[in-house]
Amino acid sequence: MLTINPVRSRPVLTSLERLIGPQRSDRLRKAAAEIQDQLRGGTLWHVNSTPTGGGVAEMLRTLLPLYDELGVRSRWAVVSGDDAFFRITKRLGVALYGSDGDGGPLGPAERDAYLSALAPAADQFVDHVDRRDVVILHDHQTAGMAPLLADRVASVHWRCHVGVDEPTDASERGWEFLADLLDAADSLIFSVADHVPARLRHRPVRIQPPFISPFDAKNVDLPADAVRACLAQCGLDPNGEPARSPLSVETAAGGVRLLSTPTVISDGGRQLGEPLITQVSRWDRLKDMAGVLTAVTDHVPVGHLALVGPDPDAIADDVEQGFWYADCLDRWRKLPPAQRRRVSLVSLPMADQTENALLVNAIQRASDVVVQKSLAEGFGLTVAEAMWKSRVVVGSAVGGIRAQITDGVDGYLLTDPADLRGLGRIITNTLSGAVDRQEIGARAHQRVRDDFLPDREVTTTASMLAPERM
Ligand code: UDP
DSSP: EEEEOOOOOOHHHHHHHHHHHHHHHHHHHHHHHHHHHHHTTOOOEEEESSSSSSHHHHHHHHHHHHHHHHTEEEEEEEEEHHHHHHHHHHHHHHHHOOOOOOOOOOOOHHHHHHHHHHHHHHHHHHHHTTTTEEEEEHHHHHHHHHHTTTTTSEEEEEOOOOOSSSHHHHHHHHHHHHHHHHHTTTTESSSGGGGGGGGTSSSSSEEOOOOOOSSTTTSSSOHHHHHHHHHTTOOOOTTOOSSSOOOEEEETTTTEOOOOOOOOSSSSSSOOOOOEEEEOOOSSSSGGGHHHHHHHHOOOOSOEEEEEEGGGGOOTTTTTHHHHHHHHHHHHHHHHHHHHHEEEEEEOOOOHHHHHHHHHHHHHHOOOOEEOOOOSSSSHHHHHHHHTTTEEEEEEESHHHHHHBBBBTTBEEEESSHHHHHHHHHHHHTTTTSSOOOHHHHHHHHHHHHHSHHHHHHHHHHHSGGGGOO
């Protein structure tokens, strides 16, 4: 199945140009003109497997309106399949992250089921494209469309947002599944150089990290009272109670009504004077929320920890999240009372994306330390989001996070993601006053401004399509 995802146009170009200044704005407009030239009146397509949730959808919601304003025709197609398809793609994704996951096979039967699910989507897609079009397929869910589209459009590019630093048997099985399908792609795009598997290094490969949108409800500036109101909804404002009726919050991106209340597991919430330590993530093994909980309760003497993720009951396409949430809850219940009091588990409502984004925004902004203790990571959007908000981020030295944070300069890297004591030491040190959090935060903000804003996406796409590369 394939649907064309309509994107609500939100003007961002003027604000972006103000942010990046005249030189970068000039490069941005030139790049857009080059893309238009290359398309010769055709369309630039992005294809992924979900209209909401996850990093790719976040990016496309910003990128397509920007292209629109720049005069580049772009569209977003979403492929979907049945439960069996998503079971296989979940297994494949976990394998590409280097793990065995449910231990199920990725053999010929799974390949057949995967390709059979994608074939109707490709058939439908062919009705929408013409020979001038350029197609960017995102991640393993859509890779199987490359051979089905190669003769129908000007070029097909496959963009990979996942990966593992050191190959494992599981990741090799994942690449075995995909490799010959990718032969049909004109080029491959990875977020991190280390994630390019040896078997694909002879192909045209481009390294292109994702970006965040400073104008989205997730990242837009928030007045202090909006931050406080959102925190109170999550039991994280020591001075405030959750509002009883729907709450309206004014932001620079417009007013947002908070209609639903997060589910908060806590023993009295955050106390007055407690610094806030957070990790915002999906409830996933690779995000290791449980590791953060243990590191803070065992090795950080002060502060309140908020583990924040989506409401696991609201996520239909990823049953594992319920499992990992329950695991955290179980560990929380077993903590001694004095430690349990220091931890809140916050599940955010998912019905309204803007509301969800606003709550994440407020929690990140209010945090004294933001942790991203991933065991593997493509590019950590949460890391870039918190750095944009001038927070001190402590991230595992894995995948894209290693390139996002310069250790000791604009954040901190945890060399061994399994080192709970080490994580505790960095957090304690950061909260102790020994670290100039303002200075680190200011550099973190500047890093995102320099390298992870949407104009980079347009300029790198222009160079990907430049004639000498095709
Ligand atoms: N996110 C969210 N609500 C949540 C948890 C996460 O909106 O409850 C967002 C988060 O802000 C980020 C994205 O989901 O924009 C996750 O992207 P990231 O690259 O960090 O990890 P992924 O989930 O793609 O592995």
